[in-house]
Amino acid sequence: MTKFLAPACLLSMTFLGGPLPASAQETDSQVRVVVTEGVRARVAVADIQQRGSDPELDRHTRLFDDVLWNDLRRAGVFELVPKTFYPLQLPSQPYEVNYEEWTAEDVKAQNLVYGNSYMQRGQFVVEARLIDVNTRESIIGNRYRVDPDEEGVRSLAHRLADEIVLRIGGGVRGVASTRIAFVSDRNGHKEIFTMDYDGYGQKALTNHRSISLTPRWSLDNSRIAYTSYHRGNPDLYFRTVYDQRLIPFSHRGGLTTTPAFAPDGERIAFSSSKSRDPEIYVSDLRGRDLRRLTRARGVDISPVWNPKSGRQIAFVSGRSGSPQIWIMDEDGSNLRRLINEGGEAVSPSWSPDGVHLAFSWRRRLTGRFDIYLLDVVSGRFTQLTRDGNNNEHPVWSPDSRHIAYESNRFGSRQVFIMLADGTQKEQLTRQGRNTSPAWSNYFQQ
């Protein structure tokens, strides 16, 4: 795990001088929101110009360009100007920018990303800038340096992408630096794995050689809670992400699963069958101060907190017959069924902005599962997948713009991501069967 952290620790970022404010963290008032609802900024992303002819520099710079482009494309909030339309001479420094060329009819960029790269004291350095081509204002001017390995270069491009999305993509930080946990049987047993949000760097977090399921990230991403059978009984454990320590949560007998960290960071909801029927409980992170929230015959499982209010829990219940999504207050009161149509509705995931509930729904018993969004206030549904096979277990990215899910549309179950409008579906896993994605929260910058 130290390998994963290393680039982040070694990566240092300095803001370049000039027209940029020197403050390290911009406040909202200084963020230039170019994108308005439904309008995508037209952004040109010029290849980073290399200062030097080191083949290593060339390799890192090409990878950086590639990762950055894909991050900005995947972000779904920009209209990227194809590189073939760019001027022949790409700028490396502010004085090299020919604004007329970038605003010309066939380019018409509103924003331009450019910069230069070099090797310095064994590190790969990128000076990157984002400008508003029309007002000629500089929006980002950062110098990034990192140990020159693939993970380092990627993390560096992700950081720039997230910053660009934050500044001109609607005021919400991008998710290129986030990670996704999932369950994979590629090594013969179901283990918890993690990967970058784009599928790079897939590695096992557990090696129980048993059955491990239902991973969830803690609020600060320092732990992943999951259920494992490696001691015989399906119990809940925490695994610290950085040093992979194993912390048992509870051994109360019966099934303990589907953990959900509360937005206050101090409590956890989960399902336990210690009463011989799976019910929803809430406790502190050590399992103390236990409170039972449901008391109904039938499965109660898969709780999720309303991340905005922190006072409501949606969950799956079989009390009315087939599994359906219900909602209650954090003390178990105000219980009601959220979706009043038939079929089977499971796997709720509340968008971090609190607006939508994503879930998988099989509207008829003979049908397949597809992913739907419920607008919690209006009660309206939107169907996001319809490829004729099962699409299940949606989970939101921390920017409320992406959804990871599992699908067997191409045969075996694999983890996909898509934009929350159902476009830009992308398969992230290919080896073995991969299920139950869990999207991390933002990592500390």
Next chain:
Amino acid sequence: MKNRKFLNVAALCLFALLIAISGGCKKKVPVAPPEEPPPPAPPPKPTATLSASPTTIQKGKSSTLTWSTTNATNVSINQGIGDVSTSGSRSVSPSSSTTYTLTAKGEGGSITASARVTVTAPPAPPPKPKKREPTIEEMFTKKVKDIYFDYDKSEIRDDARATLAAASEFLKKYPQVSFTIEGHCDERGSGEYNLGLGDRRANSALSHLTSMGISSSRVKTISYGKERPQCTESNESCWQKNRRAHFVLSR
């Protein structure tokens, strides 16, 4: 006439010749008296052979007696065999070592011949599958069988009631047996919901057993959801096999 004369002359000559010959002997023997007719040759004595092949048999196996005789008119073998033909063979299977004696009688007398068949004990009987008691494991597997559920249900079906009744009978007879009930589901639906459903199935089976007098202290329940299917095809026949409670003897 002439022939008669000749005969008389010949007889005289033969007589004279006889005298002359006898006069030539060293000793003068009296003329032998007329002899009696010789006694008829005595009838030949019978002969007989008797052999057994093999001469040693295991108890229960047989040996073949083979005999031949000459000059016999009546042949018999003892040991309950009785009269037999003058030569032949037959199979015998004595239960203990036996000497067979053949008696051949004929005009020339009688003669006997013997053969012994040695009977050995049969080899140690092949370790015939000892009629051992079935182990607890075997009985458990035979008596405590899987029960099956309807889709998305944990209620005990009628067919499962009979299965559980048989199981409880066994479990009452062997109160020392403790066991685990595993709850399983088919592949459809969310993995998480199925974990819960499998748990309910295991507990549903448990509660039915306790209602028949089986103490729940002997039983552990565990849900495997849809994680351990025993059949992996995507059709109802396979799904039904996976919607089950499975019983495992604790060790």
